[in-house]
Amino acid sequence: MKISSERLKKYEGMKRDFSEEEYINLQPIQRGGVLTEEARRALIEFGDGYSVCDWCPPKTARLDMIDDPPIHQFYADLAEFLGMDLARIVTRCREAKFIAFKMLGKAGDYAIIDSTAHYSSYISAELADLRVKEVPNTGAPEYRIDPELYASKIEEVKKETGRLPAALLLTHVDYLYGNLNDAKAVGKIAEEYKVPFILNCAYSAGIMPIDGKEVGADVITSSGHKSWAACAPTGILALRNSLGEKVLAKPKIEGDLTKRKFVSKELGLLGCTVAGAPLVTLMASFPEVVRRVERWGEELEKIRFLVKEMERIEGVRQIGMRPKMHTLTHLETDPFFKASETHKRKGYFLYDELRARKIVGIQPGLTKHFKLNTYGLTWDQVKYVKDAFLEIASKYGMKVN
Amino acid sequence: MKISSERLKKYEGMKRDFSEEEYINLQPIQRGGVLTEEARRALIEFGDGYSVCDWCPPKTARLDMIDDPPIHQFYADLAEFLGMDLARIVTRCREAKFIAFKMLGKAGDYAIIDSTAHYSSYISAELADLRVKEVPNTGAPEYRIDPELYASKIEEVKKETGRLPAALLLTHVDYLYGNLNDAKAVGKIAEEYKVPFILNCAYSAGIMPIDGKEVGADVITSSGHKSWAACAPTGILALRNSLGEKVLAKPKIEGDLTKRKFVSKELGLLGCTVAGAPLVTLMASFPEVVRRVERWGEELEKIRFLVKEMERIEGVRQIGMRPKMHTLTHLETDPFFKASETHKRKGYFLYDELRARKIVGIQPGLTKHFKLNTYGLTWDQVKYVKDAFLEIASKYGMKVN
Numbered sequence: 001m002k003i004s005s006e007r008l009k010k011y012e013g014m015k016r017d018f019s020e021e022e023y024i025n026l027q028p029i030q031r032g033g034v035l036t037e038e039a040r041r042a043l044i045e046f047g048d049g050y051s052v053c054d055w056c057p058p059k060t061a062r063l064d065m066i067d068d069p070p071i072h073q074f075y076a077d078l079a080e081f082l083g084m085d086l087a088r089i090v091t092r093c094r095e096a097k098f099i100a101f102k103m104l105g106k107a108g109d110y111a112i113i114d115s116t117a118h119y120s121s122y123i124s125a126e127l128a129d130l131r132v133k134e135v136p137n138t139g140a141p142e143y144r145i146d147p148e149l150y151a152s153k154i155e156e157v158k159k160e161t162g163r164l165p166a167a168l169l170l171t172h173v174d175y176l177y178g179n180l181n182d183a184k185a186v187g188k189i190a191e192e193y194k195v196p197f198i199l200n201c202a203y204s205a206g207i208m209p210i211d212g213k214e215v216g217a218d219v220i221t222s223s224g225h226k227s228w229a230a231c232a233p234t235g236i237l238a239l240r241n242s243l244g245e246k247v248l249a250k251p252k253i254e255g256d257l258t259k260r261k262f263v264s265k266e267l268g269l270l271g272c273t274v275a276g277a278p279l280v281t282l283m284a285s286f287p288e289v290v291r292r293v294e295r296w297g298e299e300l301e302k303i304r305f306l307v308k309e310m311e312r313i314e315g316v317r318q319i320g321m322r323p324k325m326h327t328l329t330h331l332e333t334d335p336f337f338k339a340s341e342t343h344k345r346k347g348y349f350l351y352d353e354l355r356a357r358k359i360v361g362i363q364p365g366l367t368k369h370f371k372l373n374t375y376g377l378t379w380d381q382v383k384y385v386k387d388a389f390l391e392i393a394s395k396y397g398m399k400v401n
Numbered sequence: 402m403k404i405s406s407e408r409l410k411k412y413e414g415m416k417r418d419f420s421e422e423e424y425i426n427l428q429p430i431q432r433g434g435v436l437t438e439e440a441r442r443a444l445i446e447f448g449d450g451y452s453v454c455d456w457c458p459p460k461t462a463r464l465d466m467i468d469d470p471p472i473h474q475f476y477a478d479l480a481e482f483l484g485m486d487l488a489r490i491v492t493r494c495r496e497a498k499f500i501a502f503k504m505l506g507k508a509g510d511y512a513i514i515d516s517t518a519h520y521s522s523y524i525s526a527e528l529a530d531l532r533v534k535e536v537p538n539t540g541a542p543e544y545r546i547d548p549e550l551y552a553s554k555i556e557e558v559k560k561e562t563g564r565l566p567a568a569l570l571l572t573h574v575d576y577l578y579g580n581l582n583d584a585k586a587v588g589k590i591a592e593e594y595k596v597p598f599i600l601n602c603a604y605s606a607g608i609m610p611i612d613g614k615e616v617g618a619d620v621i622t623s624s625g626h627k628s629w630a631a632c633a634p635t636g637i638l639a640l641r642n643s644l645g646e647k648v649l650a651k652p653k654i655e656g657d658l659t660k661r662k663f664v665s666k667e668l669g670l671l672g673c674t675v676a677g678a679p680l681v682t683l684m685a686s687f688p689e690v691v692r693r694v695e696r697w698g699e700e701l702e703k704i705r706f707l708v709k710e711m712e713r714i715e716g717v718r719q720i721g722m723r724p725k726m727h728t729l730t731h732l733e734t735d736p737f738f739k740a741s742e743t744h745k746r747k748g749y750f751l752y753d754e755l756r757a758r759k760i761v762g763i764q765p766g767l768t769k770h771f772k773l774n775t776y777g778l779t780w781d782q783v784k785y786v787k788d789a790f791l792e793i794a795s796k797y798g799m800k801v802n
Contacts, residue, residue, distance in 0.1 A: 001481050001482055001483075001484050001612065002691070003478050003481060003482050003691050005688070007478060008478075008687065008688035008691060009688075010471045010474060011439075011471070011475070011684050011685055011687050011688050012439065012685075012688060013439075013442070014443055014446065014447070014470045014471075014681065014684065014685060015446060016446055016447060016452055016455065016470075017455060017456070017469065018455070020449060027451070027454075027455070029451055029454070030449070030450060030451045030452075030454070032450070033449055033450020033451055034449050034450065035448050035449050035450075038412075038413065038414075039448070040445065040448060041414070042415055043444050043445065043448050043678065044441065044444065044445070045415065045416060045417055046415070046417060047436050047440070047441060047444050047632055047678075047682070048421060048431070048434055048435050048436050048632075049431060049433070049434015049435065049436075049625075049626030049627060049630075049631065049632065049633055050428070050430055050431045050434055050626060050627070050633060051417055051431075052633075053428075053430070053431070054417065054418060054419070054428070054761075055418070058764055058766070058767075068418065069415045069417075070411045070412070070415075073411060074412070077404050077408060077409075080402050080404060081402055081404050082402075083402050091492035091493065091496070091634055091674075091675075092492065092671070092674075094671045094672065095492070095671065098671060102528070107508065115656060115658055115659050119661070119663045119666060119672060120671055120672055122652070122654050122656065122661070122663060123652045123654060123663055123666060123668055123671055123672060124671055125654065126652050126653065126654040126668060127503070127668055127669065127671060131654075132654065132656065132657065133657055134656045134657055134658040134659055136658050211402065224450075225450030225451060225676070225677055226450060226451070229450075230450065231448055231449075231450065231632075231677045231678040231679075232450055232451060232453075232675065232676045232677025232678065232679075233492055233634070233674065233675050233676065233677060233679070251523070251524045251527050252527065253523050253524060253526065253527040253532075253533065255516060255523065255533065255535045256533065256534055256535055257516055257535040257537050258516050258535055260516075260520075260523070262520045262523060262524055265520060265524060267524055267527060267528055268528065270493070270495045270496065270499060270521055270524055270525055270528060271495065271520060271521055271524060273493075273634065274492075274633065274634050275626070275633045275634065276626055276632045276633025276634060276679065277444065277448075277632040277633065277678045277679065277682075278632075278633075278634070278677065278678065278679070279633075280415065281448070281678075283412050283415065284412055284413075284415060286409065286412050287406070287409035287410075287412050287413060290403070290404050290409060360455075363459055365459070366459075
C-alpha cells in the first residue's frame with residue numbers, strides 16, 4: 001500500500017532528544033552500552049545489511065566461521081575472556097537464555113531461578129516450555145539471594161517430579177537493586193547435583209571481571225548493548241565444552257522429498273545470528289572492554305561516594321546489599337516524593353530540575369524511589385551529579401546532613 | 402581472563418575489504434540491504450546500546466509503545482504498507498518464522514513448505530517442534546512451485562494425522578533461482594482449508610510491491626538487512642488481526658513465590674526485540690523503501706537486459722523461471738568452467754578478472770554456475786557489468802553471439 005509522503009516525514013532526520021556528549025545520562029540500563037569511538041567508526045564501515053558476510057566460507061556458510069572481519073577469532077577470544085570454552089553471539093541475552101533452556105530441557109521440566117531475575121528469564125523459560133521455581137530473596141531492604149536455597153529447590157523438584165531440574169539460573173547482578181549475587185556458591189551446588197548452571201551476566205560481564213571457570217558456570221549469558229559498548233541487539237552465549245554438543249546441537253530436520261539436511265548449522269541459533277552492526281561494534285569495542293573491566297574497583301569507589309553523599313539527604317536510603325558491589329543503584333527517596341506532592345509538575349519536578357542541569361536518565365515522574373547508574377562517568381561528572389542532587393534537596397527544603 | 406594487547410590489535414580499525422562506493426557489488430543477498438544516506442545518519446545518532454529507549458513508557462515498557470523516535474507509528478505504517486493489520490520488528494526473518502510456527506502449532510504438527518525454501522524455514526520449524534512436508538518443484542531448468550500441490554499436501558497431512566497442518570509457508574521469492582512464486586493461489590487454498598498462510602517475503606517485501614491482503618497472506622515475514630536498506634539483524638513479522646492474539650500471545654508464566662506476571666509482554670518475541678541501530682536504520686530508510694518499490698518495473702528491465710546479454714555467450718543460460726520476475730538470478734555458465742580448467746588460478750580466475758574491473762559479489766571460485774543480483778544498480782553500472790562479462794568471455798575465447 002502507498003504511504004503518503006506527509007506520513008513519511010516523521011522518519012526524516014530523526015534525532016535523539018539528548019546526546020551523550022551534552023548530557024550526563026544516569027539511565028540504569030544504558031551506561032555500559034555507550035559506544036566507544038572505535039565502535040562508532042566500525043558502524044559506518046559495516047553498516048550495510050550483510051557487510052560482514054563478504055568472506056563467508058561457502059562450505060560452512062556460518063557467521064562464526066568468517067575470518068575477515070575476524071569473527072571466528074573473536075568468538076575464541078571472547079570465550080577465553082569470560083573463562084569459558086565456547087562463545088556465540090546471539091541476538092539478545094534473553095535469546096541466549098531461551099537457547100540454553102530449550103536445548104537443555106524437555107517440555108515440562110523445571111528451571112530454578114532467583115526471584116530477582118529479569119522478566120526475560122521467566123518468559124524465555126516459558127517459550128522453551130519449561131516451568132520455573134523461584135529461589136526467594138530476603139526482602140527489604142537487602143533483597144539478598146541465599147545461594148544455599150538452590151539446593152533445597154533442587155530437592156523440591158526431585159521430590160515433585162522424580163527428575164532433576166533442567167537448569168539453575170542465577171542473575172549475577174540484578175536489574176532492580178544491582179545486587180552482586182554469589183555465583184561461586186551456586187556453582188558448587190550445581191556441580192554437586194550435576195545440574196547445568198546458567199549465570200546471567202547481563203549487567204556484569206563486559207564491565208566487571210568475570211571468570212566463568214572459577215565460579216563454576218556452565219553457561220554465561222550477557223548483553224552486548226547493556227554492558228559491552230555495542231549496538232542493540234546483541235547477546236552473548238558462552239559455554240563449557242561439556243555442554244557444547246547439547247546447546248549447539250545441529251538440526252535434525254530433513255526435507256521429506258528433497259532430503260535436504262542442514263548439518264553445518266546450529267539449531268538453537270537458527271543458523272546465523274547477528275551479522276552486522278551490533279556484532280561489529282561489539283568486536284570494535286572489545287579491546288576497550290578488556291581494559292575497562294580492570295578499572296572496576298574505581299567504578300565502585302565512585303558509586304559508593306555518590307551513595308554516601310545522597311544519604312546525607314535525610315530520608316534517602318540506598319536499598320539492596322551494602323556496600324555497593326555494582327554501579328546500578330536503587331535509592332529510596334521519600335523527601336523527593338514529599339516535595340512532589342505540592343509541586344504543580346508533581347513527580348516530574350525532579351526530572352525538570354535534573355534536566356535543567358543537563359542530567360537525564362532518572363525515570364521521569366519517579367520520586368519515591370528511583371534507580372541510577374554511574375558506570376563510566378568521570379569523577380568530575382559524579383561530583384557534578386552529587387552537587388545537583390544536594391542543590392535540588394536544599395532548594396526544596398530537605399534536610400541535608 | 403586477560404587477553405593480550407597483541408591479540409586485541411586485530412579489532413582495531415577493522416575495514417571492509419571493498420566499499421559500495423568504489424565497487425559494483427553483485428552479491429545476491431546484499432543488494433537490498435545497502436543503507437540509504439538517511440540510515441547512515443540515523444546509525445550515528447542512535448548507535449548507543451539502548452538509545453531508542455530514552456522515552457520508553459514505564460507502564461508498558463515495550464519497544465513498540467515508544468513514540469520518540471516514532472516506533473509505535475512505524476509499526477502501524479509498516480503494517481499498512483504491507484497490506485497487513487499488525488507488524489512487529491523481530492531480530493531476523495527466521496525468528497519471525499519461528500515465532501509464527503511456535504505460536505500457531507503444537508509439538509508434532511506439520512508445516513507445509515515449498516521445496517525451494519531457505520534452510521532457515523526448515524530449522525525454524527524444527528525449533529518450534531514441528532515437522533515439515535515439502536511441496537515439490539518442477540526441477541531443472543525452471544524449479545517452479547505448483548501452488549495447487551499445497552492442497553494435496555494438506556490432504557496428505559489430514560490423512561496421516563487426522564489434523565490440519567499448523568501452517569502453510571510459501572517462499573515468495575526463493576534464494577536459489579529468484580523465482581517469484583504465486584502467492585495468491587496458495588492464499589486461496591489456505592483460505593479454503595482455514596490453515597494459516599505464512600508468506601516469506603525475505604527477498605521481495607522492501608524492494609517490490611506487496612499487498613498481503615490481496616494475496617491472502619495471514620503472516621508476512623521479511624528481512625530488513627536483506628531488502629529494507631537496514632543493518633542486520635532485523636526481521637519483520639506482519640499479521641492479520643485474526644492471528645494477533647495467537648501469534649502475539651502474552652506470557653502465562655507466573656513466579657511461584659513472587660507471583661510476578663508479565664502480561665504486558667509478548668511471549669514469542671521474548672519482550673523487546675531490536676532496540677537499536679537496526680530498527681532505526683529500518684525506520685530511516687522507510688521513506689525511500691516506500692518510494693523504491695514503485696520503481697520495480699525498471700529493476701526488472703535491467704536484469705532482463707543483463708540476462709539477454711549474458712546469454713549471448715554460447716553455453717550461458719539463466720535457470721529458474723523466465724522471464725525474470727526478480728533481480729536475483731542464477732546462471733549456468735559452463736564456458737567459464739571450461740576456461741577455469743586450464744587456468745592456474747582455477748575457478749578463481751573469474752573472481753580475479755571481475756575484481757580487476759572493480760566488480761565483486763560473485764562467489765569466489767565458482768564458474769560452473771553462479772548467482773548475482775542487480776537490484777539498485779544504475780543502468781550505467783548494469784551495462785558496465787555486461788561489458789565486463791563479455792570482455793572476459795572474449796579474452797578466454799568463448800563464443801559470443
